[in-house]
Amino acid sequence: MEPQFDAVQSLKSIESNYGPQVAREVVQIFISDYPGKIAKLKSAIEQDNFESIRFQAHDIKSGCLSMGLKPMSSICETIERDGMKMSREELQKMADRLETDYTEISRSYGDYLNLKH
Amino acid sequence: MMPTVLAVDDSKEIHPFLKTALSQTCSLLLAGSLKEAEEILAKNEVHLILLDVSLPDGSGFDFCTTLQSQDSTQKIPVIFLTGKVGVGDKVLGLALGAEDYVTKPFDVLELRARVESKLKKFLYYAKEETYFQRGSLKFELSTYSIYLNENNGNQKLNMTPIEFKLLLKLARSPGYVLSREQLIDSVWGDSVYIEDRSVDRHISSIRKKLGTCSSYIRTVPGLGYQFLAEQQH
Numbered sequence: 001m002e003p004q005f006d007a008v009q010s011l012k013s014i015e016s017n018y019g020p021q022v023a024r025e026v027v028q029i030f031i032s033d034y035p036g037k038i039a040k041l042k043s044a045i046e047q048d049n050f051e052s053i054r055f056q057a058h059d060i061k062s063g064c065l066s067m068g069l070k071p072m073s074s075i076c077e078t079i080e081r082d083g084m085k086m087s088r089e090e091l092q093k094m095a096d097r098l099e100t101d102y103t104e105i106s107r108s109y110g111d112y113l114n115l116k117h
Numbered sequence: 118m119m120p121t122v123l124a125v126d127d128s129k130e131i132h133p134f135l136k137t138a139l140s141q142t143c144s145l146l147l148a149g150s151l152k153e154a155e156e157i158l159a160k161n162e163v164h165l166i167l168l169d170v171s172l173p174d175g176s177g178f179d180f181c182t183t184l185q186s187q188d189s190t191q192k193i194p195v196i197f198l199t200g201k202v203g204v205g206d207k208v209l210g211l212a213l214g215a216e217d218y219v220t221k222p223f224d225v226l227e228l229r230a231r232v233e234s235k236l237k238k239f240l241y242y243a244k245e246e247t248y249f250q251r252g253s254l255k256f257e258l259s260t261y262s263i264y265l266n267e268n269n270g271n272q273k274l275n276m277t278p279i280e281f282k283l284l285l286k287l288a289r290s291p292g293y294v295l296s297r298e299q300l301i302d303s304v305w306g307d308s309v310y311i312e313d314r315s316v317d318r319h320i321s322s323i324r325k326k327l328g329t330c331s332s333y334i335r336t337v338p339g340l341g342y343q344f345l346a347e348q349q350h
Contacts, residue, residue, distance in 0.1 A: 017225055018133070018134060018137045018138075018225065019137065022133040022134065022136075022137050025133040026130050026133055026134075029129050029130040029133075030130060033129060033130070055171060055173075058171045058200060058201075059127070059128060059171065061200050062128055062131075062169070062171070062199070062200030062221055063128045063130045063131065065200055065221045065222045066128070066130060066131055066134055066221050066222045066223075067130060067222075068222065
């Protein structure tokens with residue numbers, strides 16, 4: 001069984017490589033911008049707009065990769081690569097999963113930053 | 118003075134990483150779209166571009182091609198910085214003339230080292246090339262001046278900026294036949310309509326000004342013009 005993803009660990013890694021200020025800045029962008037990005041992806045899925053689906057998935061993947069958020073980046077990678085072959089329902093499930101991951105990660109980030117600072 | 122690097126990436130979350138990675142290496146300008154990048158390039162002297170591939174208003178690959186085709190930007194080294202990790206994408210990026218291709222997530226030290234290495238090379242050549250010599254002609258690049266070296270003396274030729282660019286374009290590719298269309302794209306850009314005859318008129322004027330070196334430019338009927346290499350004289 002795959003070990004559970006530890007969002008706080010990825011944040012600590014950013015802190016150690018770039019410093020606490022950058023980690024805080026990145027978390028703020030993640031919390032404020034990602035609901036909009038996921039909403040855009042969901043809207044593109046609703047409209048079967050594959051060009052936009054691919055673009056939005058790539059955009060989220062790219063940011064998540066930089067933040068070390070592997071579960072979210074791999075969902076987006078699958079959508080970006082195989083989205084054309086997937087049904088709308090399958091894509092919607094993946095976008096829902098992305099949203100759940102976002103909620104969990106942002107909660108972990110918030111808890112960690114509140115506890116620490 | 119620190120060199121200037123332009124990073125074109127619409128993901129705001131990347132920006133803090135880039136600022137930290139490069140703050141001691143360069144002055145960093147950030148653009149979230151190709152339009153913003155164009156505006157920054159028009160107003161600033163940029164020494165290196167970090168370019169994402171997927172941008173909201175177009176492809177970084179296409180933008181790289183545009184940069185390569187314009188005199189003002191063709192020498193600026195481009196490093197792709199992207200989440201596109203496929204070998205095909207990497208090969209395409211490098212084939213388009215990029216100096217390097219870095220995938221996300223990037224390591225801060227590695228990115229810094231790659232940027233520093235390319236900047237060092239670029240700044241070295243930029244410093245080196247303040248003038249360009251071909252045969253008896255010396256092109257002074259910073260002042261758009263051309264000197265004819267004859268009888269141990271330099272005579273300044275009274276060329277217009279367009280004539281300077283045309284002659285420089287030809288002289289940079291000695292022996293190669295350049296079509297009128299290639300010359301127009303290079304000198305005026307491909308968004309301006311210029312008649313072929315206009316090129317001919319400028320070439321005729323350049324030849325007159327070149328005097329004894331007028332034979333440096335050869336007309337190749339049906340094809341275009343050729344600059345004859347110095348050893349042929």
